[in-house]
Each structure stands twice: as C-alpha cells, then as structure tokens.
Amino acid sequence: MTVSPIAEPRAGQRARLDGQLGTSAIVFMVIAAAAPLTVIGGNVPLAIGVGNGVGAPAGFILAAVILLLFSVGFVTMTPHVREAGAFFSYVTAGLGSRAGLGTAFTALVAYTAIQVGIYGYMGWALDDLVTFFGGPSLPWWLYSFVTMAVVAVLGYRHIELSAKVLGVALVLEILVVVVLDVAILATGGESGLALESFDPANMFTTGLSVSVLFALTGFIGFEATAVFRDEARNPERTIPRATYLAVVIIGVFYAVSCWALVTGVGAGNAVAVAQQTLAGEGNLLLDTTTQYLGPIVRDVVQVLLITSLFACVLSFHNVIARYQFTLAHKGAMPAALGRRHEKHHSPATSSLVQTATAAIVLAVLALSGLDPLVGVFGSMAGVATVGMVLLMLVTSIAVVVFFARRPELGAGRAWTTRVMPVAAVAGLLIGMWLVLSNFTLVTGGSLGVSIMLALVPAIAFVVGILLGRRFPLHAAADDEVAEVAAADRG
Structure with a gap:
C-alpha cells in the first residue's frame, strides 16, 4: 500500500504550516506582491498624467500614511490573533463569525x-x-x-523556496530603480x-x-504579513516589524521614484511625457532609463x-x-484544502486548487x-x-470593537487601541470614496461595467455573512485571549 505525501490532519487537530521566515523574508514576500517596478512603470505615469501632475509624489505619501494608520491597530491586535488568517481572523475576533x-x-475574491x-x-x-528582441508574436494567454505552471510548481513546495525566488527578483528590480x-x-x-x-x-x-487611488492600488498585498504567521520564526515580533517595514519601504520607494522621474524629464515636461506614455507613444520609465x-x-x-x-x-x-488552508481548518471550506504536504510542509492541495481556480477564470476571460x-x-x-479598501475598513472597525469589549487588553494603550484605529476608519472611508469616484480610470471600462465590477467584493462579503450561520468561524477562546493578555502584562 502506498502512502500519500499529503498529510491528513487528525481529528480535532490542526495541521499547521511551519517555517523559519524572518522579518526580511516576509518583507520580501509582501513587497514582491506590490510589484514595485511595475508600479513605477505603470501607476506613476497614471498618477502624473491624469492625477495631480508634478505633485503626484504626494499621492503616494498620503496613501502610505493611511496604511500606517491602519497598521497601528492591525499590529496591536496581532498578539491576540493566533492563526494565520489575516483579515478574516481579526474580523472574526472583533465582529463575530458571520x-x-x-x-x-x-x-x-x-x-x-x-x-x-x-x-x-x-x-x-x-x-x-x-x-x-525580434521573436514571434504569440497569443498573450499562452505566456x-x-x-501559471511555474507558479504552481513553486507554490506546491515549501514556502522558503518561494521566498528565495522572490528575494532575488525583488532585490534586482529595486536595485535598478534605486x-x-x-x-x-x-x-x-532635466532642469x-x-x-x-x-x-x-x-x-x-x-x-x-486620482494619485491616491493609483497609489493605493500599488500597495495591494502589503497586509499579507499575517498570512505567514505559522511560518514566521517569531510571529509576535516578526509580523509587526514586517508590516511597518513593508508600508514604509513601499511608500518611500514609490514617492522618491515618482519624484525622480518628474525630475528626470523636467517638471515642465512631466505631465506631457506621462500622457504620451498612456497614449502608447513612449514610455516614461524606459525612455528615462535610456537617457x-x-x-x-x-x-x-x-x-x-x-x-517583477x-x-x-x-x-x-x-x-x-x-x-x-486556514478556512478549511475553520470548517468553512472543504477539508481537503487543509492538507499539508509531509515533505514540503506546504498547503499543497490548496495550492493546486488555487491554480485550477485561476486557470478557469483566466480561460473564461481569454475566450471572451x-x-x-x-x-x-x-x-x-x-x-x-x-476589495482591499473594504477589507481594511472592516478590519479597522473590528480592532476598535475588539478592544472596546476587552478594556483590560487595551489598558494604558488608548492611542493604539482606539485613537489610531478610528483615524484609520476615517482615512479608509476617504480612500473608498476616492476609489469609487474615479473607478472607471482603473477598470478602463464603461460606467455600467465599472459599477458591476465594484459590486463584486461587496457581494462576496454579503454572501459570506449569509453563509456564516451554516459555516461559523470561531475566534480565539476566552481563556486563550486571557492567556495572551497575561503574557503581555508579564
């Protein structure tokens, strides 16, 4: 009889992932998700060309400030959320299962x-x-x-292999922009x-x-630090450090590089050059690099x-x-997705299913x-x-409610448990308004199509709430929260 390399968790036991990712490795993973070189080549010309022109660096700075406000409450609550579920784990602890x-x-979604x-x-x-470089033109979907096949292989294996690949790619792209x-x-x-x-x-x-909108788009994925909790070397210290570092590094990198490109072509020419880039008549990043x-x-x-x-x-x-993987262990997704590979200690089944899901969606779009x-x-x-702004908004509200219901955990920390999270809620509401009021600029589609696309994350949220009664998620037990609180006081 052969034994499957995918480990089945024992009844009542969670098959945890493991690893020794330090702060730098997690920061690599998160900044890689932000695709900094792609943002410099794509989002920056958009911010300059259709945003506030030479003042575009301010958009990236303001976006970073909003995300730092969010990060304060997110990080403060991290020691009290002992699972690698990121947003939904925080929201479950603060606002409940549904x-x-x-x-x-x-x-x-x-x-x-x-x-x-x-x-x-x-x-x-x-x-x-x-x-x-003179090669043949092939259908884009083939590439x-x-x-996707290469990503599937790396995603199936241990997380540290992905971290090494991402680290090399990230260092090279940041180095060339610096x-x-x-x-x-x-x-x-220029002048x-x-x-x-x-x-x-x-x-x-x-x-x-508009500049803030495209800046926020460039930060998508920064909050994923908490997803790697089980694979972090010391999550109580590593996750907060990685979160703050990711926001600061990404924000400074974007703002300085945006300003450098404006300087490179000259303040008087920046808007015109950026608009030519958007029209396909040049390339702000590549042409400036050549110069x-x-x-x-x-x-x-x-x-x-x-x-990138x-x-x-x-x-x-x-x-x-x-x-x-985490949802499967919460009973909200098929149990098979919670299997861990015995050798690679990776969410192997979940990785394969995720590849299949992406392939189906991409195939539908390509055939269209x-x-x-x-x-x-x-x-x-x-x-x-x-979706990202909605997730952060709900999570910030969850942070406020979580500490309001447990005043003993926030004793002496009103600034990080109430003031900053409330400021984050206000900032994210403004951010949501900025996104929705300029949404057609992101999608490139008609108003009707853009409205339908904007509703997709909200529909997913409502569906989850409706299914929450049938598939309840569970926050940390009260004794576990008390244990964390005692450790904090100690």
Whole structure:
C-alpha cells in the first residue's frame, strides 16, 4: 500500500504550516506582491498624467500614511490573533463569525482577481518582450498559462523556496530603480531638482484623489504579513516589524521614484511625457532609463518588469493558498484544502486548487476575447482595489470593537487601541470614496461595467455573512485571549 505525501490532519487537530521566515523574508514576500517596478512603470505615469501632475509624489505619501494608520491597530491586535488568517481572523475576533466569513470571501475574491489580472499583464508583457528582441508574436494567454505552471510548481513546495525566488527578483528590480533614482537626482535631472513637486499648490489639486487611488492600488498585498504567521520564526515580533517595514519601504520607494522621474524629464515636461506614455507613444520609465543609464540598462529594466510581475503573482498565489488552508481548518471550506504536504510542509492541495481556480477564470476571460491590459488587468485590478479598501475598513472597525469589549487588553494603550484605529476608519472611508469616484480610470471600462465590477467584493462579503450561520468561524477562546493578555502584562 502506498502512502500519500499529503498529510491528513487528525481529528480535532490542526495541521499547521511551519517555517523559519524572518522579518526580511516576509518583507520580501509582501513587497514582491506590490510589484514595485511595475508600479513605477505603470501607476506613476497614471498618477502624473491624469492625477495631480508634478505633485503626484504626494499621492503616494498620503496613501502610505493611511496604511500606517491602519497598521497601528492591525499590529496591536496581532498578539491576540493566533492563526494565520489575516483579515478574516481579526474580523472574526472583533465582529463575530458571520462578518469574519464575509471578510474571508471578500479576500479570496480580491486576491484571486488581482492574481488573474497580473497573469493577463504578464502575458502581454512577455509577448512585448519577445517581439522587441525580434521573436514571434504569440497569443498573450499562452505566456500566461506557462507562467501559471511555474507558479504552481513553486507554490506546491515549501514556502522558503518561494521566498528565495522572490528575494532575488525583488532585490534586482529595486536595485535598478534605486540606481536610476540616484543617477537622475545626482545630475540634477532635466532642469534641476523638481522642487515644484512639494509646492502645496501642485500637491493639493483636484487630481490628488486620482494619485491616491493609483497609489493605493500599488500597495495591494502589503497586509499579507499575517498570512505567514505559522511560518514566521517569531510571529509576535516578526509580523509587526514586517508590516511597518513593508508600508514604509513601499511608500518611500514609490514617492522618491515618482519624484525622480518628474525630475528626470523636467517638471515642465512631466505631465506631457506621462500622457504620451498612456497614449502608447513612449514610455516614461524606459525612455528615462535610456537617457540616464543607457540602452543596455533599459533592456535590463524591460526584463526586470517581467520578473517583477512574476514575483507579484507568485506572492499572491501563496497568500490565497494559505487563506484557503486556514478556512478549511475553520470548517468553512472543504477539508481537503487543509492538507499539508509531509515533505514540503506546504498547503499543497490548496495550492493546486488555487491554480485550477485561476486557470478557469483566466480561460473564461481569454475566450471572451478581452484585451490583456485593459480588459483583463484593468478590470481585475479594479475589483481587487475595492476589495482591499473594504477589507481594511472592516478590519479597522473590528480592532476598535475588539478592544472596546476587552478594556483590560487595551489598558494604558488608548492611542493604539482606539485613537489610531478610528483615524484609520476615517482615512479608509476617504480612500473608498476616492476609489469609487474615479473607478472607471482603473477598470478602463464603461460606467455600467465599472459599477458591476465594484459590486463584486461587496457581494462576496454579503454572501459570506449569509453563509456564516451554516459555516461559523470561531475566534480565539476566552481563556486563550486571557492567556495572551497575561503574557503581555508579564
């Protein structure tokens, strides 16, 4: 008789994942999900071209501030949430089982959407790269499915293999942008440092809302630090550190690089150049790289755009697989998804199912004849952005309620358990308004299509709430919360 390499959890026992991921490894995973080079090449021209122009760096700074406000309550509650469920675990502890399942469904929809969107982007980018170097033009979806196969192999294996792959890709893409930023700022750019970017008259214009919108889109996935709790070396210390570091590093990187590109082409030319990029008549990132670092580095950047997208899609694959794994152990998804591979200690079955789900959705979109950028990536990124803001909003409310019901846990910490989480709720409400009021810019579709896409995360949330009675999630037991509180006081 052969023995399956997939370990079945014993009755009443949770098959935990394990690993020795430190702060830097988790930060790598999370920043990779943000695809920084892709954001610099795509979101930054959008923020400059249709946002507040040379004041676009302010949008990335404000987005980072909103996410830091969110992170305070998120991190403060982390020691009291002893499972790798991220948002839905926090919401379950604060608002109850039904809201928790609604949050879980919303997260699965949002992350699946952005992953499928990136597969579409990757298909287009690979075809563009191959044809640029003289190769044949092939259907974009062919490249997408090849990428999916590689992601499936890495996602099936131990998390530390994915972390190493993501680490290499991330270091290279950040390094090349840092070199470009230094080259531009050291030489003074086209016409001196663009101090106009920090003029309030340029920062706080009506287009600021658009810049914040595209900045928030560029942060999708930063909160996934908590998903890797079971695989972290010391989760009570590692997760908070990784969360704050991820937000700060991503925010500073985006803002400085945006300012460097404005300086590189000149404050007086930035809007026109960005709009030419959006019209397909040039490329702000690649053309600026050619000007300051030469054509060879430009080719390197074009290749690194591919590795950036790959790192992003691999990171989201790992996050979704772990969401499903945890939900299976909560009884809200089929038990088979909670199996752990004996050798790789990975959520292997969940990983395979996640690959199949993404393949089905991508196949439907490809058969529909949609454009890989506007039709696939634009629409899916729109769904994910609304989902992300909704998830953070509900989680922040859960933090406020959790500590309000347990005043002993928040004694002497009103600033982190009440003030900052309430400020986060206010900031995220503003963020949601910014996203919805400019939603057609993200999706690239009509108003009717955009409304339907925007409703998808909300529908997932409602469905989860309705199913919450049949498949209840359970927060940590009262004695476990008390144990954590005692450890904190000790």
